[in-house]
Amino acid sequence: MNGICHRILTIGRNTFLDAVRQKFFNALVILSVALIVSSRFFRQFDFGSGELKFIADFGLGAILLFGSILAVVATAQLFYSEIENRTALTILAKPVHRWEFLAGKFLGVFLLLAVFTALMAGILGIMLYWRESSLMDRYGDQFGGQRLVSYAGLAGFAVLQWLKLGVLCAITLFVSSFSNTNLYSVVVSFFVMIICQLQYIARDSWESIGNPALKGLVWGLSLLFPNFQMFNVGDVMLFPHDATEQLSAGTPWMIGGYGVVYIFVFVGLAVFAFRRREI
Amino acid sequence: MEAPAIRIHSLVKDFRIGLRGWKLRAVDDVSLDIHDNEVYGLLGPNGCGKSTTMKVVLGLLEPTVGGCEIYGVPSSQVKSRLNVGFLPEAPYFYRYLTGRELLKFYAKVCSVEPGKIKPRVTEVLEMVGLTEAADRRVGTYSKGMLQRIGIAQAIVHDPKLIILDEPTAGVDPIGSAAIADLIRALKAQGKTILLCSHLLAQVEGVCDRVAIMDRGKVVLEGKVDDLLSKHDQQSLLVDTFPEAARADVEAALAKHGAKLTGVTTPRISLDDLFLKHTGKGGPKQS
Numbered sequence: 214m215n216g217i218c219h220r221i222l223t224i225g226r227n228t229f230l231d232a233v234r235q236k237f238f239n240a241l242v243i244l245s246v247a248l249i250v251s252s253r254f255f256r257q258f259d260f261g262s263g264e265l266k267f268i269a270d271f272g273l274g275a276i277l278l279f280g281s282i283l284a285v286v287a288t289a290q291l292f293y294s295e296i297e298n299r300t301a302l303t304i305l306a307k308p309v310h311r312w313e314f315l316a317g318k319f320l321g322v323f324l325l326l327a328v329f330t331a332l333m334a335g336i337l338g339i340m341l342y343w344r345e346s347s348l349m350d351r352y353g354d355q356f357g358g359q360r361l362v363s364y365a366g367l368a369g370f371a372v373l374q375w376l377k378l379g380v381l382c383a384i385t386l387f388v389s390s391f392s393n394t395n396l397y398s399v400v401v402s403f404f405v406m407i408i409c410q411l412q413y414i415a416r417d418s419w420e421s422i423g424n425p426a427l428k429g430l431v432w433g434l435s436l437l438f439p440n441f442q443m444f445n446v447g448d449v450m451l452f453p454h455d456a457t458e459q460l461s462a463g464t465p466w467m468i469g470g471y472g473v474v475y476i477f478v479f480v481g482l483a484v485f486a487f488r489r490r491e492i
Numbered sequence: 493m494e495a496p497a498i499r500i501h502s503l504v505k506d507f508r509i510g511l512r513g514w515k516l517r518a519v520d521d522v523s524l525d526i527h528d529n530e531v532y533g534l535l536g537p538n539g540c541g542k543s544t545t546m547k548v549v550l551g552l553l554e555p556t557v558g559g560c561e562i563y564g565v566p567s568s569q570v571k572s573r574l575n576v577g578f579l580p581e582a583p584y585f586y587r588y589l590t591g592r593e594l595l596k597f598y599a600k601v602c603s604v605e606p607g608k609i610k611p612r613v614t615e616v617l618e619m620v621g622l623t624e625a626a627d628r629r630v631g632t633y634s635k636g637m638l639q640r641i642g643i644a645q646a647i648v649h650d651p652k653l654i655i656l657d658e659p660t661a662g663v664d665p666i667g668s669a670a671i672a673d674l675i676r677a678l679k680a681q682g683k684t685i686l687l688c689s690h691l692l693a694q695v696e697g698v699c700d701r702v703a704i705m706d707r708g709k710v711v712l713e714g715k716v717d718d719l720l721s722k723h724d725q726q727s728l729l730v731d732t733f734p735e736a737a738r739a740d741v742e743a744a745l746a747k748h749g750a751k752l753t754g755v756t757t758p759r760i761s762l763d764d765l766f767l768k769h770t771g772k773g774g775p776k777q778s
Binding site for chain 1: 507551552553554570571574577578580581582583584586597598600601602603642645646649655
């Protein structure tokens with residue numbers, strides 16, 4: 214067991230190092246940081262929300278957009294580079310199970326996503342704290358002596374976003390495990406991501422479907438594709454005082470558990486599809 | 493009786509191609525036994541099934557029919573690869589790692605004990621002649637150096653069996669000679685080596701036995717000396733051979749019912765000539 218963990222960690226660490234050395238990751242990080250920081254200068258546009266909410270929405274949007282791109286492209290790229298460059302052969306020709314190889318690849322990208330999410334959430338937190346402090350100095354009476362932004366909520370939400378990106382990474386790994394080209398994996402994974410984002414529509418319509426066969430099909434599909442809308446609790450977690458509904462203490466844990474289950478399911482499917490793949 | 497290093501029995505490997513699932517038979521009923529501490533050459537033209545056979549041996553491909561065992565363990569089991577090192581054809585490694593880091597990575601993957609990794613990596617780097625380039629990034633290595641670091645990653649966990657796919661392809665004669673010396677050194681250490689190549693002259697000097705494959709089948713197999721020697725003929729090497737001496741020799745041979753069929757000047761190979769004039773070695777003893 215110790216040997217298995219050691220091998221997975223070694224492959225994961227190498228995958229992570231491979232990823233952070235790629236220009237793509239660095240460019241994405243710079244772009245995301247620039248976008249979050251620039252939200253401070255867009256405040257003259259009034260989208261109907263308070264300035265802090267606008268900065269938070271902008272920052273969380275940047276994390277979701279660039280995090281999704283990173284999760285899909287990095288997973289597909291790091292997987293295919295191993296196959297195309299035949300480095301996978303040198304690893305799999307050693308006493309390494311195929312599932313250990315896949316678990317290592319997943320772990321490396323998951324670690325990369327952790328660094329990305331933590332960095333972005335950290336910068337967003339600094340931006341919010343800085344702006345909130347200056348607004349409190351100027352309009353202290355409107356804040357009633359307490360901060361509007363929950364920074365613990367931001368940290369918790371960042372963990373949920375990380376798990377959501379982890380699910381996307383696991384989906385991409387599954388697609389890559391049977392597809393023949395990098396492009397196919399990227400395109401299909403993005404389509405699946407869109408389905409997961411819009412899956413709540415199917416869930417809503419499920420209630421009104423009368424045909425039991427169709428209802429069963431929609432129900433099955435809604436189980437197959439994770440519901441990414443479940444993770445959209447940023448407003449409630451960051452601005453609990455303004456929220457009309459409050460999250461129970463167990464809800465973030467439940468959402469996190471939901472993400473972890475789907476990660477295991479899709480990595481498991483990837484292992485199943487990859488076990489007899491000819492490389 | 494101890495199990496052979498590799499036993500391939502009645503191996504058939506088909507690939508499905510196209511949407512209709514046409515079968516392409518890459519390996520057709522191959523059976524081989526490769527013994528311990530033997531250098532075995534799997535030779536043949538491109539596309540004859542050598543690499544496919546190797547991949548089945550390594551458990552990277554599943555056989556359609558038949559099977560393969562490494563020291564008695566079926567190659568489908570991961571534990572069969574505990575004692576195997578592999579160099580793939582035209583290897584490409586993580587360019588951002590140094591040679592030393594690369595070997596440490598593979599040593600960890602092979603579960604070499606943490607305390608033994610550093611000395612083993614140093615030892616292997618010295619063995620393949622890359623000590624000076626150990627802390628350079630692999631991305632800066634020449635083709636020959638890549639092959640040597642490839643062999644180093646294959647032997648870093650001290651396996652009993654080493655499988656080399658086209659170890660000298662694309663390497664200059666100096667690099668090829670160094671790799672050949674390395675193979676001989678590994679054999680001297682008691683290792684078994686299976687090497688696969690279409691560069692026949694380069695493997696001739698290192699193999700004990702060879703099998704020649706064509707269109708997925710083994711068409712010839714045996715000891716190199718047995719296959720290459722003309723047992724019904726002998727040759728004499730003399731410093732000078734005047735016409736008068738030739739007549740005397742022909743007469744003497746005729747007395748014993750033998751016949752002189754030709755007199756030629758011995759040649760060294762172009763590789764040996766190259767090595768001699770580039771100061772990298774002298775002609776090999778044949």
